[in-house]
Amino acid sequence: xxxxxxxxDGQTVGASDGETVLTAAIRAGVSIPTLCHDPRLDPAAACRxxxxxxxxxxxxxxACAWKAQADMTVVTENPRIKRHRAVLLSMYLADxxxxxxxxPVERPNGNQLREMVIKEGHxxxxxxxxAPRGNREDKNPYVQFNPDACILCARCTRYCDExxxxxxxxxxxxxxxxxxSTVAERSLLDTSCELCGGCIDVxxxxxxxxxxxxxxxxxxxxxxRSTCNxxxxxxxxxxxxLDGKVIKVTAPPPGTTVNDGNLCVKGRFAYDFVHHDxxxxxxxxxxxxxxxxxxxxDEAISAAAAGLLAVxxxxxxxxxxxxxxxxxxxxxxxxVQKMSRAAFGTNNCHQCAAT
Amino acid sequence: MExxxxxxxxxxxxxxxxxxxREAMARVAELTGVPEADVYGVGTFYTLLAEPGPxxxxxxxxxxxxxxALAEKLEAKGTVHRVSxxxxxxxxxVSLGENNRLDVAGPRGGISPDNPGLVMNLAGEDDPSYPxxxxxxxxxxxxxxxxxxxxxxxxxxxxxxxxxxxxxAVRAEAEPTKYVVCxxxxxxxxxFKDREIMLRRPQLMLEALAIAAFxxxxxxxxxxxxxxxxxETDALKAALAKGGLEDFEFRFIEGHGAYICGEETALIxxxxxxxxxxxxxxxxxxxxxxxGKPTLxxxxxxxxxxxxxxxRGGARFLAxxxxxxxxxxxxLSGHVNxxxxxxxxLGASLNELVAAGGGFVGTPLAFSPGGASxxxxxxxxxxxxxxxxxxxxxxxxxxxxxxxxxxxTVDMAWVAQVQAVFFEDExxxxxxxxxxxxxxxxxxxxxxxxxxxxxxLEHIEELAWEMTEGSICGLGMVAxxxxxxxxxxxxxxxxxxx
Ligand SMILES: Cc1cc2nc3c(=O)[nH]c(=O)nc-3n(C[C@H](O)[C@H](O)[C@H](O)COP(=O)(O)O)c2cc1C
Ligand code: SF4
Numbered sequence: 127x128x129x130x131x132x133x134x135d136g137q138t139v140g141a142s143d144g145e146t147v148l149t150a151a152i153r154a155g156v157s158i159p160t161l162c163h164d165p166r167l168d169p170a171a172a173c174r175x176x177x178x179x180x181x182x183x184x185x186x187x188x189a190c191a192w193k194a195q196a197d198m199t200v201v202t203e204n205p206r207i208k209r210h211r212a213v214l215l216s217m218y219l220a221d222x223x224x225x226x227x228x229x230p231v232e233r234p235n236g237n238q239l240r241e242m243v244i245k246e247g248h249x250x251x252x253x254x255x256x257a258p259r260g261n262r263e264d265k266n267p268y269v270q271f272n273p274d275a276c277i278l279c280a281r282c283t284r285y286c287d288e289x290x291x292x293x294x295x296x297x298x299x300x301x302x303x304x305x306x307s308t309v310a311e312r313s314l315l316d317t318s319c320e321l322c323g324g325c326i327d328v329x330x331x332x333x334x335x336x337x338x339x340x341x342x343x344x345x346x347x348x349x350x351r352s353t354c355n356x357x358x359x360x361x362x363x364x365x366x367x368l369d370g371k372v373i374k375v376t377a378p379p380p381g382t383t384v385n386d387g388n389l390c391v392k393g394r395f396a397y398d399f400v401h402h403d404x405x406x407x408x409x410x411x412x413x414x415x416x417x418x419x420x421x422x423x424d425e426a427i428s429a430a431a432a433g434l435l436a437v438x439x440x441x442x443x444x445x446x447x448x449x450x451x452x453x454x455x456x457x458x459x460x461x462v463q464k465m466s467r468a469a470f471g472t473n474n475c476h477q478c479a480a481t
Numbered sequence: 482m483e484x485x486x487x488x489x490x491x492x493x494x495x496x497x498x499x500x501x502x503r504e505a506m507a508r509v510a511e512l513t514g515v516p517e518a519d520v521y522g523v524g525t526f527y528t529l530l531a532e533p534g535p536x537x538x539x540x541x542x543x544x545x546x547x548x549x550a551l552a553e554k555l556e557a558k559g560t561v562h563r564v565s566x567x568x569x570x571x572x573x574x575v576s577l578g579e580n581n582r583l584d585v586a587g588p589r590g591g592i593s594p595d596n597p598g599l600v601m602n603l604a605g606e607d608d609p610s611y612p613x614x615x616x617x618x619x620x621x622x623x624x625x626x627x628x629x630x631x632x633x634x635x636x637x638x639x640x641x642x643x644x645x646x647x648x649x650a651v652r653a654e655a656e657p658t659k660y661v662v663c664x665x666x667x668x669x670x671x672x673f674k675d676r677e678i679m680l681r682r683p684q685l686m687l688e689a690l691a692i693a694a695f696x697x698x699x700x701x702x703x704x705x706x707x708x709x710x711x712x713e714t715d716a717l718k719a720a721l722a723k724g725g726l727e728d729f730e731f732r733f734i735e736g737h738g739a740y741i742c743g744e745e746t747a748l749i750x751x752x753x754x755x756x757x758x759x760x761x762x763x764x765x766x767x768x769x770x771x772x773g774k775p776t777l778x779x780x781x782x783x784x785x786x787x788x789x790x791x792x793r794g795g796a797r798f799l800a801x802x803x804x805x806x807x808x809x810x811x812x813l814s815g816h817v818n819x820x821x822x823x824x825x826x827l828g829a830s831l832n833e834l835v836a837a838g839g840g841f842v843g844t845p846l847a848f849s850p851g852g853a854s855x856x857x858x859x860x861x862x863x864x865x866x867x868x869x870x871x872x873x874x875x876x877x878x879x880x881x882x883x884x885x886x887x888x889x890t891v892d893m894a895w896v897a898q899v900q901a902v903f904f905e906d907e908x909x910x911x912x913x914x915x916x917x918x919x920x921x922x923x924x925x926x927x928x929x930x931x932x933x934x935x936x937x938l939e940h941i942e943e944l945a946w947e948m949t950e951g952s953i954c955g956l957g958m959v960a961x962x963x964x965x966x967x968x969x970x971x972x973x974x975x976x977x978x979x
Contacts, residue, residue, distance in 0.1 A: 171761050172912050174951045186950055191761050206950075213947035216940075217917040250940055253928075255920045278910065287519070291482045296522030297756065297910075299531075300739070302920040304910030307525075309517035310503040318516060 130196035162279035233332020276333035282325035294319035452479035487514030529738030542570035570814035591821030607684035613788035631795030633806030638780030669852035671883025675781035689784035804828030843888035851880025856966030900963035915957025
């Protein structure tokens with residue numbers, strides 16, 4: 127349901143009160159470049175890539191923040207906007223790590239600035255500005271930061287504040303020396319950071335990146351949607367698979383799944399077990415020789431049942447206790463207590479996340 | 482996201498004198514409930530917090546008067562920070578010592594001789610009975626605003642926005658909590674007029690603030706004084722202590738070394754205890770300003786005009802102007818005999834102003850009419866009115882009326898470089914065109930001055946175009962103006978030091 131209509135590039139588009147030009151444009155299939163925009167965050171309009179012409183304003187205005195109003199006319203492509211984008215991108219190139227071809231470097235999570243320069247072009251080459259951004263050594267294995275690939279769009283700091291309510295990182299310094307920093311440039315391990323890695327997901331240029339994931343061409347990756355099994359919330363995650371191995375976990379785009387693009391430290395980073403040598407892939411029974419031997423599920427369940435029933439028979443049901451795991455679903459946890467109470471007759475049941 | 486019960490507003494005060502160590506951050510975070518990294522982000526934004534201690538001015542007027550030699554002398558004695566503006570161009574060259582008090586400085590600059598016919602009359606005496614406030618109370622808020630409208634008073638902070646429109650807008654807001662803010666963050670190189678009002682006629686401004694609070698129904702009055710002006714804060718407090726305005730709640734906020742906090746929304750962010758990064762507009766402060774409430778913000782000089790407008794009538798004020806309403810405080814420095822602050826009819830020319838300031842030193846070549854932001858103009862415009870409209874028509878602006886005169890001994894490329902250093906230092910860094918552009922422009926000028934090769938300046942005009950089109954606020958929009966206008970008007974004196 128729209129409240130009124132606006133005109134974008136000659137196309138009539140419905141829009142609602144409070145909606146931005148960008149939201150209306152996306153719905154209408156009009157593409158406007160953005161770098162600092164994230165639907166979960168208040169608009170910053172800092173990257174300036176989404177500037178468009180709107181009726182009633184002589185200045186170019188940011189589509190990500192400018193509110194749609196009845197009978198507004200918006201132009202997203204014309205020589206002025208093209209010139210603006212080309213010169214702006216030339217400036218970004220002077221402040222970014224470049225590859226041999228003079229394009230913004232490839233980054234582990236892709237680099238949207240690179241894609242934008244390839245798509246929109248730039249006006250001229252400039253001498254790099256070598257901004258004095260410093261560099262923070264961080265011993266944590268998960269979240270790393272490369273200031274040379276940072277465009278200061280502040281998505282990471284705004285995400286950390288507005289979505290996670292953690293504020294472990296902030297814009298620090300001023301002017302060309304502005305950078306992303308923890309308090310007094312400490313390691314993230316030494317801050318309020320929960321290592322959720324959301325800053326990596328929101329970073330458009332891969333300046334925030336996962337320390338342990340190998341660098342790869344994004345095209346080679348197959349993304350397999352899965353459900354995180356560390357707790358019962360059921361966050362959706364994308365296993366990034368290369369040559370049959372999970373090399374990284376990313377969150378599905380915001381707005382598409384229950385977790386809205388968010389993950390916690392376990393879901394995002396604790397995937398090493400998947401391919402670990404010590405991982406159990408079959409049930410084991412300890413036989414008379416004292417060693418664990420592989421067996422079938424039927425054998426394992428029978429052995430467990432026999433053992434539990436023997437305890438109940440010799441010592442009574444309350445000699446038994448059942449503890450289930452936070453990694454089980456609600457339904458599985460329900461079944462464990464049912465088994466405890468109804469099948470074995472004891473109230474000694476607990477779940478590790480219930481305290 | 483604010484944590485429940487946090488006292489963000491207290492962050493900047495709590496950071497003062499603490500340094501930026503981890504321990505200090507932890508203390509301030511504990512005290513205020515604001516996360517440590519956030520506190521650090523705020524602290525590193527403000528130079529008086531990040532780099533406290535003595536400072537020496539490297540602004541244009543100071544450099545013309547031997548600022549480099551002074552800097553070297555002070556550096557030989559100990560640590561001193563080189564900064565781009567200390568707001569004392571008439572006393573150049575200057576340095577600040579401990580607690581941001583003036584250390585080295587020339588004699589006080591000139592002012593217009595005592596003349597009761599003037600509006601602000603810096604040489605006059607304050608009237609402690611606050612007669613204009615009494616007038617406002619008797620006649621009511623509408624009458625005050627009508628008088629402001631009749632006066633044609635335009636904002637003196639730089640933009641020239643009609644004062645009555647803002648006053649009326651805030652008065653009309655139904656929201657019960659509203660604020661009045663006085664912008665005394667004067668930091669535009671070449672500008673030191675608000676300083677003189679605060680030192681010489683503090684009551685004019687305090688009285689106007691009380692009138693503004695009365696007219697708009699505001700809860701509290703905030704006065705944001707630049708951190709390098711402790712004496713001015715003292716003067717205001719002393720004037721207030723004389724009594725007469727007890728019905729109004731005045732709160733003083735000291736700046737912490739960031740020119741951008743003169744921009745109204747950055748100033749609001751700063752009062753709230755944040756990094757001074759300008760907000761997106763709309764909403765405008767009159768709608769959603771301090772803590773989201775309707776806020777009336779005016780410049781010191783705008784306010785200082787109000788008592789006279791009420792007491793002697795808007796029509797008289799209007800008629801005092803030459804091309805635009807009222808009188809204006811023009812700051813004059815650089816190559817002139819008597820730098821200072823002169824109150825002249827708005828629309829006076831450069832030649833008239835310099836006549837008030839004792840004449841030129843040497844053969845004048847160029848002038849900057851409204852601070853660094855206004856770029857530079859040729860002497861062929863010395864008889865043009867220094868007002869909002871005509872200067873805009875010449876691609877410049879009246880801005881803060883910080884007039885700097887340059888004679889033919891200067892290299893205009895060097896002038897542009899000095900101004901470019903200021904803008905690079907003072908960019909808040911929020912938006913890319915200004916953050917990267919200001920540095921690109923400064924570096925290009927550096928390379929040009931070192932090599933003499935004009936290829937280094939090849940893209941300056943195009944960068945300037947994008948900075949004007951693409952920047953969020955006025956700082957980025959004008960940051961390349963000195964370079965562009967110096968090239969446009971002074972090809973003969975660009976890169977040449979005769
Ligand atoms: C970069 C920048 C710096 C500014 N600095 C000041 C300042 O130091 N003092 C001031 O009064 N206004 C300054 N302004 C203008 C304010 O944003 C605002 O327009 C003014 O305070 C409004 O008051 P007025 O209407 O009385 O002029 C600045 C604006 C910009 C863009
Ligand atoms: S133009 Fe400059 S000072 Fe203004 S918001 Fe952008 S970066 Fe900050």
